[in-house]
Amino acid sequence: MSELYKLTIDEAGKLLRAGKLSAVELTQAHLDRIRAVDDKVKAFTLVTDDLALKQAEEADRRLRSGQDVTPLTGIPLGIKDVICTKDITTTCGSRMLENFKPPYDAAVMEKLNAAGAVMLGKTNMDEFAMGSSTEHSAFFPTHNPWDLERAPGGSSGGSAAAVAAGMAMGTLGSDTGGSIRQPAALCNIVGLKPTYGRVSRFGLIAFASSLDQIGPFTRSARDAALIMQTISGADPRDATCSPESVADYAAALNGDIKGIRIGVPTEYRVEGTQTGVEQAVRSSIEKLRELGAEVEEVSLPHTRFGVPAYYIIAPAEASANLSRYDGVKYGYSYRDTDDMWEALEKTREFGFGQEVKRRIMLGTYALSSGYYDAYYKQAEKVRTLIARDFSEAFARFDVLASATSPSVAFRLGEISDPYEMYLQDVFTIPANLAGICGVSIPGGFSQGLPVGLQLLGNVFAEDKILRVADAFERVTDYHTRWPENL
Amino acid sequence: MIDRKTVMHIAKLARLGLKEEEIDVLGQQLSVILENIAILQEADVSGVSPTAHASRLHNVMRDDIPQPSYAPEVLLANAPAQEDNCLKVRAVLEEA
Numbered sequence: 106m107s108e109l110y111k112l113t114i115d116e117a118g119k120l121l122r123a124g125k126l127s128a129v130e131l132t133q134a135h136l137d138r139i140r141a142v143d144d145k146v147k148a149f150t151l152v153t154d155d156l157a158l159k160q161a162e163e164a165d166r167r168l169r170s171g172q173d174v175t176p177l178t179g180i181p182l183g184i185k186d187v188i189c190t191k192d193i194t195t196t197c198g199s200r201m202l203e204n205f206k207p208p209y210d211a212a213v214m215e216k217l218n219a220a221g222a223v224m225l226g227k228t229n230m231d232e233f234a235m236g237s238s239t240e241h242s243a244f245f246p247t248h249n250p251w252d253l254e255r256a257p258g259g260s261s262g263g264s265a266a267a268v269a270a271g272m273a274m275g276t277l278g279s280d281t282g283g284s285i286r287q288p289a290a291l292c293n294i295v296g297l298k299p300t301y302g303r304v305s306r307f308g309l310i311a312f313a314s315s316l317d318q319i320g321p322f323t324r325s326a327r328d329a330a331l332i333m334q335t336i337s338g339a340d341p342r343d344a345t346c347s348p349e350s351v352a353d354y355a356a357a358l359n360g361d362i363k364g365i366r367i368g369v370p371t372e373y374r375v376e377g378t379q380t381g382v383e384q385a386v387r388s389s390i391e392k393l394r395e396l397g398a399e400v401e402e403v404s405l406p407h408t409r410f411g412v413p414a415y416y417i418i419a420p421a422e423a424s425a426n427l428s429r430y431d432g433v434k435y436g437y438s439y440r441d442t443d444d445m446w447e448a449l450e451k452t453r454e455f456g457f458g459q460e461v462k463r464r465i466m467l468g469t470y471a472l473s474s475g476y477y478d479a480y481y482k483q484a485e486k487v488r489t490l491i492a493r494d495f496s497e498a499f500a501r502f503d504v505l506a507s508a509t510s511p512s513v514a515f516r517l518g519e520i521s522d523p524y525e526m527y528l529q530d531v532f533t534i535p536a537n538l539a540g541i542c543g544v545s546i547p548g549g550f551s552q553g554l555p556v557g558l559q560l561l562g563n564v565f566a567e568d569k570i571l572r573v574a575d576a577f578e579r580v581t582d583y584h585t586r587w588p589e590n591l
Numbered sequence: 592m593i594d595r596k597t598v599m600h601i602a603k604l605a606r607l608g609l610k611e612e613e614i615d616v617l618g619q620q621l622s623v624i625l626e627n628i629a630i631l632q633e634a635d636v637s638g639v640s641p642t643a644h645a646s647r648l649h650n651v652m653r654d655d656i657p658q659p660s661y662a663p664e665v666l667l668a669n670a671p672a673q674e675d676n677c678l679k680v681r682a683v684l685e686e687a
Contacts, residue, residue, distance in 0.1 A: 204669075205669055206668065206669060208661055208665045208666060208668065208669075209661075301644075301645040301646055302645075302646050302647070302648065314644075315643060315644035315645060315646075316645070341653045344648070344651040345644065345646045345648065345651075347646070347647070347648065407634065409630065410630065410631060410634050412627075413627065413628040413629075413630055413631045414631060416624065416628055417628060417631070424605060428605075428606075431606075432671060433670075433671070433678055433680055434669070434670060434678060435669030435670060435671075436669070436671075438671035438672070440671070442681075443681055443682070444681065445680065445681040445682065445683055446606070448681055449606050450606055450607065450608035451608050453605075453606060453607045453608060454607065454608030454609060454610070455608075457607070459613075462607060462609070462613070462617070463617065463620060463621070463624075465605050465607055466598070466601050466602065466605060466607065466617055466621060467621060467624060469601050469604050469605040469607075470593075470597075470601050470621065470625075473601065473604060479632070480628075480631070482641060483631050483632065483634070483636065484631060485641030485642055485643060486634070486636035486639045486640070486641045486642075487631060487634045487636065488641070488642040489636075489639050489640060489641060489642040490634060490636070490639060492642060492645070522623070523620055523623070523624060524623055524624050524627050527624075537645075538642075538645070539645060540644075540645020540646065540647075564647065
């Protein structure tokens with residue numbers, strides 16, 4: 106069998122369970138692919154070859170015995186380096202955690218391990234998940250498989266690029282303001298941000314705790330459903346994780362979206378959106394209409410306040426969360442002084458990169474005496490207005506459709522102004538503020554580069570957005586296209 | 592406008608050491624960001640209560656069941672300095 110790395114999880118799973126393919130063969134094919142192309146893409150910060158082959162052998166034993174076989178048994182996956190993996194270096198893209206080996210697995214890792222999935226390695230990211238290009242990784246930037254001179258998006262750029270280049274069948278990422286959906290869009294794959302509380306964050310290194318969620322990257326909606334089924338559900342170790350029962354995501358993919366109500370947010374057509382992106386998204390939405398969806402305009406009047414509110418709330422929470430990096434308990438520690446305060450300040454000066462420092466400063470400023478009401482309190486009230494926009498929209502619509510990102514993949518180094526980079530997430534941020542779910546799927550091409558179609562759903566409506574995504578895939582071939590230059 | 596003095600004050604609050612050249616750059620970048628964020632003040636929030644998190648949960652309770660924890664050496668494995676199974680820190684109280 107040639108080009109095993111091009112299989113989807115669903116396809117490979119069927120072959121594995123029929124005994125026509127072994128997990129070791131499948132894993133080796135992906136390790137070979139990593140060896141062949143990751144020098145150029147640089148998606149992985151660590152490749153765990155030995156562990157992967159050991160897990161694959163164990164998966165083969167399970168498959169042969171027919172015991173404890175799940176849709177992910179023997180499936181090779183990559184894990185964003187923000188997710189704790191027991192005894193395996195977890196850097197979070199930072200010098201601060203360059204040598205950090207977590208003493209425990211994140212909840213999602215326990216679930217993947219229990220399902221018999223194979224871990225190929227850890228994927229690159231913007232430091233502490235702060236960024237939209239993966240250029241803020243303390244180690245190296247990741248390159249977009251569709252054009253190696255361009256960024257894969259971020260912060261989960263390594264996870265997106267790995268799937269787009271066939272180096273992993275799926276990956277996990279995290280999304281605080283768009284960090285799954287935007288890189289998925291720029292790399293022509295599926296990236297799903299679940300509802301806040303759908304997936305346990307125990308063992309996810311915290312960035313902004315009221316916004317962070319873990320979710321999958323895959324090459325089809327069905328594959329995303331399979332990973333979501335495995336990682337979703339309550340966890341007493343994460344008090345924000347919901348007891349709400351988990352839907353049967355794969356069963357929801359029946360191809361039928363007749364009569365489903367799709368709203369197209371008027372305010373998501375902002376100045377600065379590339380014409381090619383707009384055209385691709387418009388024609389994609391037209392396809393949904395042809396499939397029987399009822400498409401109408403909807404207004405989300407507080408959209409323009411989304412990015413400003415986010416850039417108060419997320420940095421404020423980050424400044425508190427990142428106060429734990431003090432050079433005492435774990436992580437980088439400045440040793441060249443006997444003074445406690447100097448050691449603390451130098452540890453943070455040398456351990457953190459530019460973007461992280463910028464956000465700690467911004468967050469500390471917004472929370473500081475005299476500014477708290479004007480910035481932080483105001484942003485939290487605006488957050489209520491944004492959430493209200495969505496609840497009103499979802500009273501009339503099942504799904505909202507828009508572009509994921511205002512532009513196709515930009516060149517590495519092209520965006521140097523911090524605020525311009527923040528605007529990359531203009532269409533993705535509101536969903537995090539409201540805690541709803543969203544998925545980016547391949548929605549066409551512009552200038553030969555991928556365009557993402559974003560489908561937003563109400564809380565716990567992952568089944569609905571996946572149904573629409575899957576129905577769209579049945580009549581389009583965007584998601585089956587591969588970058589040619591690798 | 593975020594001037595040098597403000598940058599240094601905020602850095603002190605955050606216990607964040609900054610290189611000399613970072614002070615001016617950060618002041619200028621934070622000013623631009625805050626200028627862009629200023630439109631927040633245009634939102635009519637009269638009578639609107641703040642949202643602190645997007646979870647629909649309140650007062651999450653679970654049974655308080657004692658469980659084994661990690662061995663000290665496991666939790667100390669990443670510590671930069673340790674002694675007698677404790678984290679070792681520099682003197683907190685200065686000598687008179």
